[in-house]
Amino acid sequence: MKYYIIAGEASGDLHGANLMKNIFKLDPQADIRFWGGDLMQNVGGTLVKHYKDLAFMGFAEVIMNLKTILNNIKLCKKDISDFNPDAIIFIDYPGFNMRIAKWAKLKGIATHYYISPQIWAWKEGRIKAIKNDVDHMYVILPFEKDFYENKHQYPVHFVGHPLIDAIDQKNEINEQEFRKEFNLDQRPIVALLPGSRKQEIEKMLSVMLSVIQDFPDYQFVIAGAPSQDKEFYEKFITSEQVHFITNRTYDLLSISHAALVTSGTATLETALFKVPEVVLYKGNEISYQIAKRVLTLKYISLVNLIMDETVVTELIQNDCNTKRVTEELNKILDENHRKTLINKYNLVEEKLGGKGASLKTAEFITKSVAQSKKKE
Numbered sequence: 001m002k003y004y005i006i007a008g009e010a011s012g013d014l015h016g017a018n019l020m021k022n023i024f025k026l027d028p029q030a031d032i033r034f035w036g037g038d039l040m041q042n043v044g045g046t047l048v049k050h051y052k053d054l055a056f057m058g059f060a061e062v063i064m065n066l067k068t069i070l071n072n073i074k075l076c077k078k079d080i081s082d083f084n085p086d087a088i089i090f091i092d093y094p095g096f097n098m099r100i101a102k103w104a105k106l107k108g109i110a111t112h113y114y115i116s117p118q119i120w121a122w123k124e125g126r127i128k129a130i131k132n133d134v135d136h137m138y139v140i141l142p143f144e145k146d147f148y149e150n151k152h153q154y155p156v157h158f159v160g161h162p163l164i165d166a167i168d169q170k171n172e173i174n175e176q177e178f179r180k181e182f183n184l185d186q187r188p189i190v191a192l193l194p195g196s197r198k199q200e201i202e203k204m205l206s207v208m209l210s211v212i213q214d215f216p217d218y219q220f221v222i223a224g225a226p227s228q229d230k231e232f233y234e235k236f237i238t239s240e241q242v243h244f245i246t247n248r249t250y251d252l253l254s255i256s257h258a259a260l261v262t263s264g265t266a267t268l269e270t271a272l273f274k275v276p277e278v279v280l281y282k283g284n285e286i287s288y289q290i291a292k293r294v295l296t297l298k299y300i301s302l303v304n305l306i307m308d309e310t311v312v313t314e315l316i317q318n319d320c321n322t323k324r325v326t327e328e329l330n331k332i333l334d335e336n337h338r339k340t341l342i343n344k345y346n347l348v349e350e351k352l353g354g355k356g357a358s359l360k361t362a363e364f365i366t367k368s369v370a371q372s373k374k375k376e
Contacts, residue, residue: 001370002033003085006088011092012115014039015166020032137156161352165357178248190259257333263280263301271312282317303348
């Protein structure tokens with residue numbers, strides 16, 4: 001069978017890679033073309049375009065890069081037409097993927113969406129397009145099934161969260177060897193996860209690193225994004241207290257004492273590693289003001305959204321400053337606070353269901369494609 005997968009971000013590359021592994025397991029002769037990253041490329045198939053060429057952050061940035069985005073859409077449609085897949089699998093990245101889904105549906109190509117667009121957060125009106133253009137939706141958050149089926153009468157598959165599999169598959173590391181490899185001393189580690197796009201990394205690291213002088217007994221380690229070169233981060237490493245790693249975020253979290261995390265998938269990853277965290281977000285002011293008026297969420301972190309309560313502190317825009325970050329980091333370094341937080345993290349993991357999200361999704365997709373082939 002022929003599968004075309006579109007993932008436009010680092011998290012999509014991770015989940016796409018695990019999905020591909022299971023598709024190949026169930027369909028060894030699978031022919032896969034994809035938009036994604038290094039992790040997907042390592043699994044097999046043919047990479048068409050790397051996600052690092054697709055990452056435009058916020059409303060203002062999208063407008064400034066509109067010509068490039070439109071050219072990418074045109075390229076994608078042509079490549080799909082030439083490949084003629086049995087199914088297209090979209091992984092998150094809705095601004096791009098929903099455009100392709102609409103076109104693909106008109107072409108009669110089966111459309112599968114793995115990791116739903118967050119229409120429960122904003123653009124709920126997209127439900128009409130999803131109903132029209134997406135044949136099969138696979139959701140990974142427990143409240144999404146209720147949102148789609150009870151509120152919008154659109155059947156979906158709840159497959160559990162793929163991060164549980166990704167973290168479960170991580171190999172144990174030797175902490176002392178890891179510290180030696182990256183010149184880390186024995187002080188406890190505060191992990192810094194500033195995001196994956198240049199614009200957000202620059203904003204977030206400037207705030208995160210502004211607190212280090214208040215924590216001399218800790219060392220701060222920046223988790224570099226695979227989409228950025230090491231040279232980009234060098235200007236931020238101005239103290240012996242600050243270190244840098246890349247492509248080893250899970251290893252870093254496995255030995256970290258606390259973390260400062262930019263909102264996004266990393267907030268949930270950090271929680272699943274049971275690392276106390278403070279969630280930060282500071283965006284382009286124009287983009288933020290627009291977002292503030294259209295978002296319908298009480299929270300920006302997945303941890304709080306899943307629990308529907310404030311489990312981790314969120315410091316957003318003007319609250320994302322040196323004074324507030326220092327205060328909240330001090331709180332999560334307190335042992336009593338840490339124990340309470342980790343107990344909440346355990347409840348988060350329970351709500352996400354068990355292992356096997358990627359396998360379940362691959363089973364649904366391969367069976368659906370096989371059944372369609374029989375009908376031809």
